[in-house]
Structures are given as C-alpha cells and as structure tokens.
Amino acid sequence: MLNISGIHEGYVLDHIKAGMSMKIYDYLKLGDLEGCTVAIIMNAKSNKMGAKDIIKIECPIDAIDLDILGYIDHNITVNIIRDDEIVDKKRLSLPKEIKNVIKCKNPRCITSIEQELDQVFFLADPDREIYRCRYCEEKYSGK
Amino acid sequence: MRHLMSPMDFSVEELDKLMDLAADIEANPDRYSSICQGKKLATCFYEPSTRTRLSFEAAMLNLGGSVLGFSSADSSSAAKGESVSDTIRVISSYADICAMRHPKEGAPLVASNHSGIPVINAGDGGHQHPTQTLTDLYTIRSLRGSLSNLTIGLCGDLKFGRTVHSLINALVRYPNINYVLISPDELRVPSYIRDDTLKAAGAPFKEVERLEDAIGELDILYMTRVQRERFFNEEDYLRMKDFYVLNKDKMELAKDDMLVLHPLPRVNEISVEVDSDPRAAYFTQAKKGVYIRMALIVTLLGLEGSIC
Known part of the structure; x- marks a missing residue:
C-alpha cells in the first residue's frame, strides 16, 4: 500500500x-x-x-x-x-461562467483573431451541461 | 447604456414600443426630422455591405444627424492590426452611436464591452443580424396589423440561414403562429431550432419539401436563397433549385393576401415577374428597415421623450 x-x-x-x-x-x-x-x-x-x-x-x-x-x-x-x-x-455544481479555462474552437469567432480577449463560456443548458462561447455562442464540444 | 447585440435583447413589450415608435416615425417623418441634430452615427463596417450600411446612414440622416465611418477593414486601422476594443474606444470620442458589421462572430459584443456609446450589431458573420429581424417583425406587424395568429412559411436554406433562425427565435414569443418549414432534406432547419426553440415553445410546425404543397395555407412566405455551395453534388442542387423559384404559377396557388418577404439580396429565387404582384412585399420590407433603424437610434440615444 x-x-x-x-x-x-x-x-x-x-x-x-x-x-x-x-x-x-x-x-x-x-x-x-x-x-x-x-x-x-x-x-x-x-x-x-x-x-x-x-x-x-x-x-x-x-x-x-x-x-x-x-x-x-x-x-x-x-x-x-x-x-x-x-x-x-x-458540494460542486456547474459554474454559471468559466473564464480562461477552455478555448472557443469556432474559426469564425472574434477570439480566433484577438488572442488577448478572455475566453468566456456561459452555462446555456444546465440539464445537458452545455456551455456556449460568450462571443459567438458556439457550443463547446471538447470536454 | 443600452446596446443591441441580438433581437432577444429586447422583451416583447420593448419590441412593441420600438415598433410603435417606428410606426409613428413612418406616419409623421417631419416630427422626427431634426431629433438627432448634432448627433453622429459611426458606421464601422469591417466587411462590405450595401443595404445595411446605407439603411443605417439613411436612418440617421432622416433624423437630422450626421454619419461618419468606414466600409471595409482595408480602409480602417484594423488593417494595421488594431483591436476592436481599441477602435471603439477611439470612435466613442468621435460619435454618439455606432453600427458595427464585422466578419468575426462576437466582435460587436467585444466593442460594446469597451464602448462609451451605444453599439448596434449590424451583422457579425453567421451569428446575429438583429436589425434584419427587427425589420422583418416590423414589416409583418405593419402590413398585417399583428404579429400573432398567422401561418408563416420559411423557404429555402433553413440550415445555414441566420435570418431564418433569428426570426423564428423572435416569433416564438408571440401567440398562435404556425410554422411551415420548406426546404430540401439537406438544408432542413437545425435540431437546436426545431427542438430547443419550436418544440420548447410548443409552437406548431411542419416540414415540407415542395413549396407548392404548402403555399396555399400561408399568410407570410419568407423566402431565402438556396446556395449552390451548400450542396455536396451538382445533381442535388439542380434537382432542388427550381423547387424554390417563386414564380407567377406558384403565386396563383397562394392566398390573395399572402405577403412575400425576403431579406435580400434576391438572386433568382423570386422571379422578377412576381415583383409587380401586390403581394410582393420585399422592397417595402427594405423601406421599413429604415424606419425601424430610425426608431432604434432614437431609443438607444434616449431621445424618445424629446418629441412633444
């Protein structure tokens, strides 16, 4: 042991x-x-x-x-x-917002060209645990 | 300070108020012809646009204000690598309100976070184009008298068409609307609109492939363009494209008071022979777009109370 x-x-x-x-x-x-x-x-x-x-x-x-x-x-x-x-x-719960932890993968998102921007995601659907980018609203699918 | 990023930024009550104001402006343009005197609208267009930019500029000029701006990224400091947030900080000291179009999604939101003046999203990539939706809503309300109790057909590219998604999102807040989604299987409305918006709101809808099968029951026909590049093979495109050309023959199947709307530009999906049909409302729609933008500028500048 x-x-x-x-x-x-x-x-x-x-x-x-x-x-x-x-x-x-x-x-x-x-x-x-x-x-x-x-x-x-x-x-x-x-x-x-x-x-x-x-x-x-x-x-x-x-x-x-x-x-x-x-x-x-x-x-x-x-x-x-x-x-x-x-x-x-x-007790843990899903955070309403996540900052600078995951990155938006949408090549059309403003964060793809302005890299100094905070990467912000909000909890769009708590039941299905779906987060979306604050800027382009693309669903984060890389968890 | 208030900005406009998405049509959902306004509640139904606020939208009603905005459309009431647009209607008053349309009925009494002289009363509003100098309400924005001394105010400046900056049109920051990082990609070319004809109707939207000119519609905004016409709106501000009609209100007695003035306009300044740029109409492509090449002619702005973005070409030198300036960030959107720095640009808007500077523009905030030159103008009183800004309309921004940008090819990157979320750019106007970034601007609004750093702006000292109201920012209007004038289109950000495939994401949002709220003033088009406001134009669509105002046109329907203005020509039909109400945004409820109607059957609307949305036809063409329902998969990628942001104007359609945005319009559905805005319309589901109104009662008794039936949706007929007319598209080829390849271009059906995405599941997040079908399930998360229509089904979640309990809105009745059906999906059909042929325009002729549905046109007779519609009060509004909202046409969009089927684009060749969306198809995997040429054969499918050729098979589908004629389904969605609205011509005189198809108009004969429609109700006498059906309205045809289109966000424009139209390519060949509405035959020019339909233009003279009194039910063709797409050019009126473009005109209504100026009035709703006037109402929006007046509202965001907080000038509604300035008219006695």
Whole structure:
C-alpha cells in the first residue's frame, strides 16, 4: 500500500475519475502554486468507482478557485482540511461562467483573431451541461 | 447604456414600443426630422455591405444627424492590426452611436464591452443580424396589423440561414403562429431550432419539401436563397433549385393576401415577374428597415421623450 502523509491545511480532492487527475492538475494550474505540495494518486482502489484518482494539495485554503471542478466533474468530493482535520466537504455544481479555462474552437469567432480577449463560456443548458462561447455562442464540444 | 447585440435583447413589450415608435416615425417623418441634430452615427463596417450600411446612414440622416465611418477593414486601422476594443474606444470620442458589421462572430459584443456609446450589431458573420429581424417583425406587424395568429412559411436554406433562425427565435414569443418549414432534406432547419426553440415553445410546425404543397395555407412566405455551395453534388442542387423559384404559377396557388418577404439580396429565387404582384412585399420590407433603424437610434440615444 502506498502511503502519503496527511496534510495540515489544504484540500483533498477525492472520487476523481481514474485518469483525470493530470487534467485537473492543469486546469487548476497547480504547477504554478508556489510553496505548495501536491500529491497525485492515480488508480487507487475504490469500492464505489472501481478505480479513482485522488489529489492532495497542501496550501492555504483560499489559494485555489474550485468552481472549475464543477465543470470538469461535479461528482468529485472536495474535502477542506484545516489543522489536520476535515472541516468541510464542498458540494460542486456547474459554474454559471468559466473564464480562461477552455478555448472557443469556432474559426469564425472574434477570439480566433484577438488572442488577448478572455475566453468566456456561459452555462446555456444546465440539464445537458452545455456551455456556449460568450462571443459567438458556439457550443463547446471538447470536454 | 443600452446596446443591441441580438433581437432577444429586447422583451416583447420593448419590441412593441420600438415598433410603435417606428410606426409613428413612418406616419409623421417631419416630427422626427431634426431629433438627432448634432448627433453622429459611426458606421464601422469591417466587411462590405450595401443595404445595411446605407439603411443605417439613411436612418440617421432622416433624423437630422450626421454619419461618419468606414466600409471595409482595408480602409480602417484594423488593417494595421488594431483591436476592436481599441477602435471603439477611439470612435466613442468621435460619435454618439455606432453600427458595427464585422466578419468575426462576437466582435460587436467585444466593442460594446469597451464602448462609451451605444453599439448596434449590424451583422457579425453567421451569428446575429438583429436589425434584419427587427425589420422583418416590423414589416409583418405593419402590413398585417399583428404579429400573432398567422401561418408563416420559411423557404429555402433553413440550415445555414441566420435570418431564418433569428426570426423564428423572435416569433416564438408571440401567440398562435404556425410554422411551415420548406426546404430540401439537406438544408432542413437545425435540431437546436426545431427542438430547443419550436418544440420548447410548443409552437406548431411542419416540414415540407415542395413549396407548392404548402403555399396555399400561408399568410407570410419568407423566402431565402438556396446556395449552390451548400450542396455536396451538382445533381442535388439542380434537382432542388427550381423547387424554390417563386414564380407567377406558384403565386396563383397562394392566398390573395399572402405577403412575400425576403431579406435580400434576391438572386433568382423570386422571379422578377412576381415583383409587380401586390403581394410582393420585399422592397417595402427594405423601406421599413429604415424606419425601424430610425426608431432604434432614437431609443438607444434616449431621445424618445424629446418629441412633444
């Protein structure tokens, strides 16, 4: 059994679909967090999921914008740790707006020629989890 | 400050008010002939357009205002690589209102986010062309007296035609409208219009392939062009194109008070012999477009109260 020590303050992201952890690492820009320790556990055994990934992040608890996790997979469990204890479990929901995480692929969109523009998507259909580009309203299909 | 990016930016009540104003302007042009005196409209057209630009310019001139602008990206600072947001910041200090056409979708929205003056989307690629939809709505209301209780046939390229999508989106907010969607199978209305707009609104509609099969039941026939480049093979195009040429023979099957509309330019989908038919309303429609743009300029500049 692989052992990774507990964390004093930060997050444990549990029930990540196996294989998705590196993508989440990139989305949350965890590589840019200075002085923070990140442990990624891949293909851990899970009674519920068969296999899952887990990410442990030792960081101040206001250091990460977790809204984007709701977009990636709202089944992820977010445990918030303070003083070595789980103090909260956050429920995820689909964010109404996503900024600078995904890019519009429509070649006719203004963002295709003006690259300094923020890439903004809004939640057009919560039931079908459809996001559309704020500028051209093209559906994002690359999730 | 208010902008116009999509026809859905206005509620039904606001649209009614706008069309009431357009009707008053049409009936009493002299009362409005100097309401925009001292005001300037910038027409920022990054791609060529004849009707839309001239319609906007005519609208502002009719209101006593003046116009300035450019009519292609080559003759603007965009050719030097200036961003839309920088251009609109500068234009904001030259003019009081801006009409923008741009080949890239969403460009007018970017402009509105950085503008100090109202921005009107005058067409952004295949995305939105709200003043065409306002023109269509105003023409129907003006010539029929109401935007409800009618059967409208939309004919031609219903897959790629943005004017059709936009018109359906705007019309589903009005009661008792039947839709007859007339197109070849290859150019049927996309599922997001069929399911997310028509079905979601509970609007009755049917899809047919032959214009002759439907024309007799229509109050409005909205024609669009079937474009050769949309077909995978020439044979299909040749088979379909004559289905959608509106001529005298087909007009004989139509009701006496049916109206024929077309966003123009017309190529060959409406035979010139139909032009003299009193039911041909497409040139009137272009004229109505000036009045609704006048009403829009007056509204966005907040000048509605200036007329006593």
